[in-house]
Amino acid sequence: LTAGWDDAKLRLMAMERIRHVTIIGVGLLGGSLGLAIKRRCGKVHVAGVGRRRSSLKQALDIGAIDSAHLDARQAVAESDLVVLATPVGGFEGYLRIIAPLLKRGAIVTDVGSTKSQVVKIAGRILGAAGPFVASHPLAGSDKKGPQHARADLFQGATCILTPTGQTPVLMLRRIERFWKTLGMRTVNMPPHLHDRVMARVSHLPHAAAVILMLLPGEGDLALSATGLRDMTRLASGDAEVWRDVLLTNRREMLSAIDRFDELLMRLRDLIDVGDGPGIHRLLQRAKNRREGTIARLDQ
Amino acid sequence: LTAGWDDAKLRLMAMERIRHVTIIGVGLLGGSLGLAIKRRCGKVHVAGVGRRRSSLKQALDIGAIDSAHLDARQAVAESDLVVLATPVGGFEGYLRIIAPLLKRGAIVTDVGSTKSQVVKIAGRILGAAGPFVASHPLAGSDKKGPQHARADLFQGATCILTPTGQTPVLMLRRIERFWKTLGMRTVNMPPHLHDRVMARVSHLPHAAAVILMLLPGEGDLALSATGLRDMTRLASGDAEVWRDVLLTNRREMLSAIDRFDELLMRLRDLIDVGDGPGIHRLLQRAKNRREGTIARLDQ
Numbered sequence: 001l002t003a004g005w006d007d008a009k010l011r012l013m014a015m016e017r018i019r020h021v022t023i024i025g026v027g028l029l030g031g032s033l034g035l036a037i038k039r040r041c042g043k044v045h046v047a048g049v050g051r052r053r054s055s056l057k058q059a060l061d062i063g064a065i066d067s068a069h070l071d072a073r074q075a076v077a078e079s080d081l082v083v084l085a086t087p088v089g090g091f092e093g094y095l096r097i098i099a100p101l102l103k104r105g106a107i108v109t110d111v112g113s114t115k116s117q118v119v120k121i122a123g124r125i126l127g128a129a130g131p132f133v134a135s136h137p138l139a140g141s142d143k144k145g146p147q148h149a150r151a152d153l154f155q156g157a158t159c160i161l162t163p164t165g166q167t168p169v170l171m172l173r174r175i176e177r178f179w180k181t182l183g184m185r186t187v188n189m190p191p192h193l194h195d196r197v198m199a200r201v202s203h204l205p206h207a208a209a210v211i212l213m214l215l216p217g218e219g220d221l222a223l224s225a226t227g228l229r230d231m232t233r234l235a236s237g238d239a240e241v242w243r244d245v246l247l248t249n250r251r252e253m254l255s256a257i258d259r260f261d262e263l264l265m266r267l268r269d270l271i272d273v274g275d276g277p278g279i280h281r282l283l284q285r286a287k288n289r290r291e292g293t294i295a296r297l298d299q
Numbered sequence: 300l301t302a303g304w305d306d307a308k309l310r311l312m313a314m315e316r317i318r319h320v321t322i323i324g325v326g327l328l329g330g331s332l333g334l335a336i337k338r339r340c341g342k343v344h345v346a347g348v349g350r351r352r353s354s355l356k357q358a359l360d361i362g363a364i365d366s367a368h369l370d371a372r373q374a375v376a377e378s379d380l381v382v383l384a385t386p387v388g389g390f391e392g393y394l395r396i397i398a399p400l401l402k403r404g405a406i407v408t409d410v411g412s413t414k415s416q417v418v419k420i421a422g423r424i425l426g427a428a429g430p431f432v433a434s435h436p437l438a439g440s441d442k443k444g445p446q447h448a449r450a451d452l453f454q455g456a457t458c459i460l461t462p463t464g465q466t467p468v469l470m471l472r473r474i475e476r477f478w479k480t481l482g483m484r485t486v487n488m489p490p491h492l493h494d495r496v497m498a499r500v501s502h503l504p505h506a507a508a509v510i511l512m513l514l515p516g517e518g519d520l521a522l523s524a525t526g527l528r529d530m531t532r533l534a535s536g537d538a539e540v541w542r543d544v545l546l547t548n549r550r551e552m553l554s555a556i557d558r559f560d561e562l563l564m565r566l567r568d569l570i571d572v573g574d575g576p577g578i579h580r581l582l583q584r585a586k587n588r589r590e591g592t593i594a595r596l597d598q
Contacts, residue, residue: 239582
């Protein structure tokens with residue numbers, strides 16, 4: 001019964017109203033987040049922090065933010081929630097700037113695609129049991145900038161949270177509730193596991209798209225069809241964002257690349273010796289796995 | 300002026316009516332071809348040849364063919380045009396069967412994705428200056444079977460023809476006209492060049508999709524998003540068709556795999572040493588190239 005009471009109390013406290021949010025980085029993700037908060041979270045002031053006046057103005061114009069700031073210090077002191085939405089490489093600098101200014105009870109989260117290094121850095125700056133709860137909403141676009149922001153970007157998608165053993169459970173619950181309010185499902189997993197899975201289902205595929213785009217001669221592309229178009233769409237993503245993803249998921253990327261290479265060399269050998277049944281088995285295995293899983297997402 | 304006359308005469312002769320077509324292989328491509336011919340070519344008898352009664356019946360039911368044959372010999376003798384639409388590995392057997400039965404003036408073509416080996420085999424069986432003009436309509440689907448056939452599959456797409464130096468120009472013109480009647484643009488190139496370009500823009504991407512599908516653990520796929528879904532769509536393609544493509548484009552596939560591997564190892568090194576500017580340059584180069592070319596095909 002004590003457990004039940006604790007749980008109810010936790011739920012109650014997790015519901016405490018968020019009245020002031022600072023979003024650092026008002027690009028596509030930050031802008032969409034502002035729009036979603038304005039639509040879903042009731043009366044909340046959303047402060048936007050950016051490096052460029054033009055992006056801040058666009059974010060204001062579309063109603064994604066209520067106030068615009070070139071200096072994070074101006075916005076953070078009043079915030080119940082601060083969300084880092086710059087490329088991952090910018091997190092450390094901003095965490096150092098905001099750390100001394102955070103009000104009591106404020107929570108910091110992010111929307112970055114890698115987690116181990118972010119969690120380590122945030123722990124060092126804000127304290128291991130500090131107010132940082134790492135998030136990775138699995139939503140995005142190859143488009144860039146607040147002009148492509150969409151209030152429904154997060155709707156129906158999954159948000160992965162990567163608490164550590166020292167993350168206060170109350171903060172975790174509040175961040176879970178926050179993403180759920182925006183229409184997301186939440187899943188919790190350790191940072192290193194997140195990074196391993198993402199290397200395999202997202203970061204390595206991104207790298208493959210980049211290489212597939214560089215491999216043909218430019219003239220060859222006139223004879224490409226929808227297959228290559230779909231396979232290279234990720235290569236239109238922002239180079240700065242993805243540079244930081246690859247840099248901050250180094251170990252798991254190297255391991256995923258080695259695994260890809262191993263499979264590619266196995267296929268190479270089968271083609272080299274003309275092993276028809278071996279090639280057929282490999283292709284059929286991939287087809288069966290896809291049709292048992294993600295093929296149901298095909299449009 | 301002689302040239303002008305020849306040209307006009309060639310055009311006239313190329314327009315000679317096709318009244319009877321045999322399609323060997325009534326899957327998605329063969330079925331779509333039948334539907335397109337029935338819609339676009341006026342009064343033509345389309346004979347379908349298949350290995351399975353069920354596919355032949357479906358092709359008859361949707362109106363893709365007028366007569367169904369388990370034995371190619373029954374259909375071919377009356378045909379002005381024979382189209383090979385089985386997996387590439389089946390072409391040689393059918394060419395041997397039909398060779399002695401073709402009527403004078405009949406043309407044989409195909410819809411296969413590789414050309415050098417096909418052209419060589421057809422030359423051996425039908426004669427180097429014989430009635431074979433190789434075609435590769437750049438149209439398809441990851442779906443299989445005549446039930447997914449579409450009359451507009453070829454509409455607006457490109458068809459690559461790979462004549463040799465000995466292909467009679469009159470036959471080439473007739474086959475060009477045939478595909479144009481179905482709404483396609485035609486491009487001519489030598490077989491070996493076709494196979495090199497296709498290895499880079501189609502066959503290697505297909506192999507990469509297969510490997511990307513096999514790399515993650517099956518549980519990891521629950522956390523994948525639209526990026527992986529789009530990148531692996533090709534892996535849902537028919538295993539028999541693609542086995543034959545990889546086997547019959549051996550040399551160019553090995554070369555494309557080696558080039559892919561070289562680029563992948565270059566990226567691996569950049570990640571390994573943490574070379575941010577180097578990674579950014581690579582990503583930006585791929586992005587620029589995509590946006591200058593195939594990004595305009597994005598939906």
